[in-house]
Amino acid sequence: MAYENLREFIAALEKAGELRRITVEVDPELEITEIADRVMKSPGGGKALLFENVRGSRMPILVNMFGSRRRMQMVCGSEKLSEITENFLALLESRGPMSFLEKLKMLPRLKQVSDIFPQEVRRAPCFDVVIEDPSFELLPVCKCWPKDGGRFITLPMVFSRDPVTGATNCGMYRLQIYDAKTCGMHWHLHKGGAEHLRRMKERGEVLPVTIVLGAGPAEIFSATLPLPPDVNEMMFAGLLRGSPVKVVKCRTNDLLIPAEAEIVLEGYVDPGELRLEGPFGDHTGYYSLADMYPVFHLTAMSMRRDPIYPHTIVGIPPMEDAYIGEAIEELFTPILRKQFPEIVDMHMPVWGCFHNVMIVAIRKAYPGHARKVMHGIWGLGQAMFTKLIIVVDHDVNIRNYGELVWRAS
Known part of the structure; x- marks a missing residue:
């Protein structure tokens, strides 16, 4: 569904049980962050928050609108973003x-x-x-x-x-x-x-x-x-x-x-x-x-x-941007595969602050293949800022961090 504006999206979030209205007075200096931070770190990312009584203003503040997998699927109109x-x-x-x-x-x-x-x-x-x-x-x-x-x-x-x-x-x-x-x-x-x-x-x-x-x-x-x-x-x-x-x-x-x-x-x-x-x-x-x-x-x-x-509020993960990053990862993995056909999957862990750590699974064809893929990725736009790229074989579950560490060690 195409949401023409923010109001249509808020109405859809409320209908889906993804929104909570807060009517008590809140302070935009530090207090909204404290409330939102606790909600964002709850399992599944918590609900979107509409603060309707902001001290010193008549404007309501919407926070955490992107902060769950379900909400990102609503934004993109698909359950499978890729x-x-x-x-x-x-x-x-x-x-x-x-x-x-x-x-x-x-x-x-x-x-x-x-x-x-x-x-x-x-x-x-x-x-x-x-x-x-x-x-x-x-x-x-x-x-x-x-x-x-x-x-x-x-x-x-x-x-x-x-x-x-x-x-x-x-x-x-x-x-x-x-x-x-x-x-x-x-x-x-x-x-x-x-x-x-x-x-x-x-x-x-x-x-x-x-x-x-x-x-x-x-x-x-x-x-x-x-x-x-x-x-x-x-x-x-x-x-x-x-x-x-x-x-x-x-x-x-x-x-x-x-x-x-x-x-x-x-x-x-x-x-x-x-x-x-x-x-x-x-x-x-x-x-x-x-x-x-x-x-x-x-x-x-x-x-x-x-x-x-x-x-939005950013800080120690996980927060709202975790779900934005997850959606970006899913949208852009097919593009990465188009550039490097040997890539099977790609993942940027939330605990690596997304752009700092990238895990890539490839079908290795020759010695040094992983290094070739790493250097190729570092040459792609904002991927040049990635601090750590970990390349593993195609049969590794790159979202299972226990298996990943075992394979790497």
Whole structure:
């Protein structure tokens, strides 16, 4: 089922018994994290939480929307997520003898997938309420951990455009609130947004950026995915939904964003401006240290009537991101097999913080085969940050850690 917006998803979660409403007053500084952390670490990931009485704000906060296997299946519309990617790859295979990346670049010209490409509309609920004096202070932004450098928006969809190719990137990067008009933009150097900023710096111009809070669940999830630069995140969301994402042009720039968004923050990033960002209690269970990052300037703000603020919390696993990572693993294993046919299975344990540890089962054909696979994986996008790759024979159950240690030792 395609959920057009966050509200439809919340209604579906409630109907499925996957949501709990909390009506007592809660503090966005530390208290929401304490409650949510306990729920997320319960067996199966606990329920999604809708905090309806947030101190200092009239906006409810939704937490843990992705925090169970069942909820991720609802987001992706399938109980077997790998089938989504396998069907997608089968379509690409019909394009003839080209490399996998060449086929990805052909996507915009494929008639068969035209029904999953974003569909532009002229009017949108995300512009129902226009804020005359835009301010981050209108949002119930949480402080999660005691030594965090401040309050962080943790579930934003950040849209920017490559000034050379015209391709749009939608990524998820934490945003530290500095004051009413500015926040940090946590773009690592290898991220798409950072590349856009470098190119604007060469031109001596600022980069238009729009931050979206609270779109449909497939759109939010797609913003977390390590997709190649030639694959549009909203197109991939359409693939998950089975229907196109409705998009609308921003009020102050030409970026196309989900029309059903809860909150829209428009502005710019100046490539010549950096500010200290962090520390931040991260998904590793440790604080990431403060460092210099670009700054987003808020110039326009709009929202739906009675908007809902989406939020996530990261820390010592397992937490909500465990189920996001599990879904990513299942979606991308068929793609990894396409690159390396000898791979039988792949697993990124939650206790390895996903990207830090990867376990791969292969059909070994010759001495040194495992090493060849390791180096190949390290050459793939964000897999270059994987600290430890363990390669075992095809008959090893890589999700049975006891068997894995026995085989490795």
